[in-house]
Amino acid sequence: MTPHKVKVDIEYCSECGLHQEFKNALSALKAGCPNVEVTGHEGRRGSFEIKMNDTLIHSRLASLATPDYEDFCRICRNISVGNPIPSSCKTKNDCQIL
Numbered sequence: 001m002t003p004h005k006v007k008v009d010i011e012y013c014s015e016c017g018l019h020q021e022f023k024n025a026l027s028a029l030k031a032g033c034p035n036v037e038v039t040g041h042e043g044r045r046g047s048f049e050i051k052m053n054d055t056l057i058h059s060r061l062a063s064l065a066t067p068d069y070e071d072f073c074r075i076c077r078n079i080s081v082g083n084p085i086p087s088s089c090k091t092k093n094d095c096q097i098l
Contacts, residue, residue, distance in 0.1 A: 003035045003080045009051045011043030018048050021066055025050075032073030035080045052076070055085045065091035 010025060012018040022040045029036050043049065048060035050067060057075065058067045071090040079085055 004082055006033065006036045006076050006079045007053050008036055008038045008076070009054075010038065010040040011047050011049040012040060013045050013047045014042045016046055018060075021048055025067070025069065025072070028069035028073055029076060032069075033076035033080065036076050050089075052079060052085055057086060057089050058091070063091050068092050 008029065010022055012022045019042075026038055026040070029038055044061070046061055048058070048066055049056065050058040050072070052075065058072075060066060068090040075086060075089050
């Protein structure tokens with residue numbers, strides 16, 4: 001079976017320090033999903049939005065959380081073997097209200 005190409009696009013807010021979160025996501029994907037093409041770009045304030053093959057699966061703007069990278073990689077692997085893209089991935093709630 002030929003693996004399907006998985007394209008991941010991550011929009012992140014560099015003002016909020018989320019560039020490092022992008023680097024963490026990139027490392028996790030490269031380690032766990034070799035058949036993935038990742039692009040990233042600076043975006044809206046507070047954003048960490050992830051699209052897989054043009055489908056939004058995670059929105060920090062909506063959830064106030066970052067994705068669980070283990071689940072994120074599992075989704076990539078599932079898509080690469082032809083499974084459908086889910087509507088979201090698990091999150092790790094790291095928002096602190098002071």
